[in-house]
Amino acid sequence: MSSAQTTGPAHFDDDDYPAYTMGRAAEMLGTTPGFLRSLDEAKLITPQRSEGGHRRYSRYQLRLAARARELVDQGTALEAACRIIILEDQLAEALRINEEMRERREEQPPVG
Structure with missing residues (x-):
């Protein structure tokens, strides 16, 4: 087996890699392509x-x-569902940043 086969392309682990067509995405979600288009129109x-x-x-x-x-x-x-998801996503990101800052602060030696 070659190294490419054992390690695979880098985008396999990339959550942001656009790997799925609309048809495949709709099939995986059990929805219609129209629903996916509506999420795009709602800016989700x-x-x-x-x-x-x-x-x-x-x-x-x-x-x-x-x-x-x-x-x-x-x-x-x-529209409400999209707003809820956007807010949930923003909250998760804020909590992640807060945790990173807390960890950095704990790693720094005390002043004084």
Whole structure:
């Protein structure tokens, strides 16, 4: 086995790599391409485009879309679901940054 086969391409572990076509993404989520287009229109996810102009989705975007579908299935309006997900994502990022800052502060020697 070659080293390329044992280690694989770097994008295999990249959550932001646009690996999924619209059809495949919709199939994986159990939804329609129209639902994915509506998430793009609501500015929740903006898929990258292939050279031919086709939408391509990353695993991260599919997680957001799955969360949106979950909320919509529970009766939340699409726009509200998108806003909830954006706020959840911002909160998670703020908590991550806060934790990093706390760790850095704990690593520094006390002043005085």
